[in-house]
Amino acid sequence: MFKILKYSFYDLLRSRWSYVYLGFYLLLGFVLLFLNQDLSKAVITLMNVIIVLVPLIATILGVMYFYNSREFTTLLLAQPLRRSRIFLGQYLGVAGSLSLSLVLGLGLPFALYGLFRSGAIWDFSLLLLTGVFLNLIFTALAFLVALANDNRIKGFGYAVLLWLFLAVIYDGLFLLSLILLEEYPLDTFALGASLLNPIDLSRTLILLKLDISALLGYTGAVFKSFFGTSLGLVISLGVLLLWTVLPTGLMLRKARSKDF
Amino acid sequence: MIHIENLHKKFGRNPVLEGVELSIAGSGIHAILGPNGSGKTTLIKSILGMVCPDRGSIHLDGTPIRGEWAYRNRMGYLPQIAEFPSNLAVAELFRMIADLRQQEGQAWPLIERFGLQPFMDKKLGTLSGGTRQKVNLVLTFMFDAPLYILDEPTSGLDPRAMIALKTLIRERKSSGALFLITTHIMPLVEELADNVIYLLEGRVYFEGSLEQLYHHTGENHVEPAIAAIAEQTHV
Numbered sequence: 001m002f003k004i005l006k007y008s009f010y011d012l013l014r015s016r017w018s019y020v021y022l023g024f025y026l027l028l029g030f031v032l033l034f035l036n037q038d039l040s041k042a043v044i045t046l047m048n049v050i051i052v053l054v055p056l057i058a059t060i061l062g063v064m065y066f067y068n069s070r071e072f073t074t075l076l077l078a079q080p081l082r083r084s085r086i087f088l089g090q091y092l093g094v095a096g097s098l099s100l101s102l103v104l105g106l107g108l109p110f111a112l113y114g115l116f117r118s119g120a121i122w123d124f125s126l127l128l129l130t131g132v133f134l135n136l137i138f139t140a141l142a143f144l145v146a147l148a149n150d151n152r153i154k155g156f157g158y159a160v161l162l163w164l165f166l167a168v169i170y171d172g173l174f175l176l177s178l179i180l181l182e183e184y185p186l187d188t189f190a191l192g193a194s195l196l197n198p199i200d201l202s203r204t205l206i207l208l209k210l211d212i213s214a215l216l217g218y219t220g221a222v223f224k225s226f227f228g229t230s231l232g233l234v235i236s237l238g239v240l241l242l243w244t245v246l247p248t249g250l251m252l253r254k255a256r257s258k259d260f
Numbered sequence: 261m262i263h264i265e266n267l268h269k270k271f272g273r274n275p276v277l278e279g280v281e282l283s284i285a286g287s288g289i290h291a292i293l294g295p296n297g298s299g300k301t302t303l304i305k306s307i308l309g310m311v312c313p314d315r316g317s318i319h320l321d322g323t324p325i326r327g328e329w330a331y332r333n334r335m336g337y338l339p340q341i342a343e344f345p346s347n348l349a350v351a352e353l354f355r356m357i358a359d360l361r362q363q364e365g366q367a368w369p370l371i372e373r374f375g376l377q378p379f380m381d382k383k384l385g386t387l388s389g390g391t392r393q394k395v396n397l398v399l400t401f402m403f404d405a406p407l408y409i410l411d412e413p414t415s416g417l418d419p420r421a422m423i424a425l426k427t428l429i430r431e432r433k434s435s436g437a438l439f440l441i442t443t444h445i446m447p448l449v450e451e452l453a454d455n456v457i458y459l460l461e462g463r464v465y466f467e468g469s470l471e472q473l474y475h476h477t478g479e480n481h482v483e484p485a486i487a488a489i490a491e492q493t494h495v
Contacts, residue, residue, distance in 0.1 A: 003360055014347055071343035077310050080333035259311040
């Protein structure tokens with residue numbers, strides 16, 4: 001598995017996409033710091049970008065890599081290698097290279113700006129950790145969608161639709177249901193609903209940590225009163241982990257019975 | 261060595277294999293023939309574990325292959341369409357596969373045989389079809405295996421490479437390897453094959469030696485004999 005991971009990783013490094021993303025995150029980091037002139041504020045702005053953009057990039061690159069490396073995959077399948085290792089290796093290669101771009105690209109500007117001497121370091125680390133989780137989750141979802149669809153156009157369409165749903169439509173539906181069901185006690189519902197969406201969950205998690213309740217939506221407010229910050233953190237991270245393991249497991253199961 | 265029982269496979273609603281029964285043992289060259297869409301590639305890919313059959317079983321040396329993977333290091337497989345990661349150089353590909361298989365590959369004698377030396381640093385995406393097929397061949401034969409499965413091995417090869425390939429197949433056969441070869445080129449069957457397996461509509465329609473084939477059809481060449489079988493089945 002580690003060998004396949006290594007080759008997938010090299011393959012991505014060679015394809016220049018990793019550098020494009022690294023460059024993008026570097027630029028983003030520097031621009032945000034320049035505009036905000038303050039680490040903590042930059043972290044908050046960064047959160048909004050990460051929450052939406054990281055899943056999108058992971059989705060698109062995941063699907064693209066899967067379809068583009070079909071030849072590599074068929075070549076590997078004829079070798080004495082375990083199927084699950086092949087797909088797990090490729091998946092970790094993509095998610096790993098994306099996460100490396102993210103951590104290096106954002107970490108460098110912030111470190112240069114004096115992150116290690118500021119109090120924002122924990123918030124920033126949590127932000128990166130969430131970003132890594134989102135990379136893992138959405139790459140797995142992208143692989144799952146691509147495995148289920150041999151038609152590239154369809155696969156791309158469904159994957160982007162999935163992102164759109166989780167990043168935009170879900171929130172809309174959520175708010176709508178809160179307004180419509182105003183008269184009922186909605187705490188548990190709101191809580192459950194935000195756990196069901198990794199993007200919402202990440203947002204809540206970071207906002208809780210940043211302690212800027214004024215900026216919170218209904219979701220976060222409920223979350224805060226329900227869990228308190230530290231238990232909420234543990235549960236949220238646990239659910240994010242579940243969100244990573246579940247699609248990965250489904251993806252591997254799908255891969256096991258697929259014909260090539 | 262290979263024992264296949266009642267193998268069924270559907271793609272969507274389209275049945276491809278409908279109860280293949282086949283037993284192949286010892287060494288020698290077995291040609292798998294049949295019209296387009298008769299299930300040759302599907303059968304081969306089932307043996308390789310790339311296609312998961314709906315029903316039936318495949319045993320290799322007495323053990324079922326379902327869910328297994330290690331048995332593939334006793335196999336050399338030449339896919340019909342040579343697909344490689346396009347941004348890899350030829351030499352890197354050979355190194356990578358040897359690394360992944362954790363077996364010592366004997367690539368150089370084969371590279372010289374097929375005249376691939378000038379292409380070693382070229383990216384796979386820039387190679388012509390015939391050259392890719394040669395790379396494909398080196399990849400298949402660089403590991404010594406008791407079983408070779410070749411799907412249309414001659415496609416795109418120039419005469420020189422063709423002769424090199426035939427010599428190679430004969431050499432490996434004489435050292436005891438078993439070959440399964442699909443092809444549409446009948447002179448090649450006549451020249452190489454010990455045994456013919458004719459697939460039709462997802463079943464083994466005829467299996468036997470060349471002599472038996474001639475006897476069965478009353479012909480004395482493979483091409484008219486196969487044509488005769490095809491005629492019979494239309495009636």
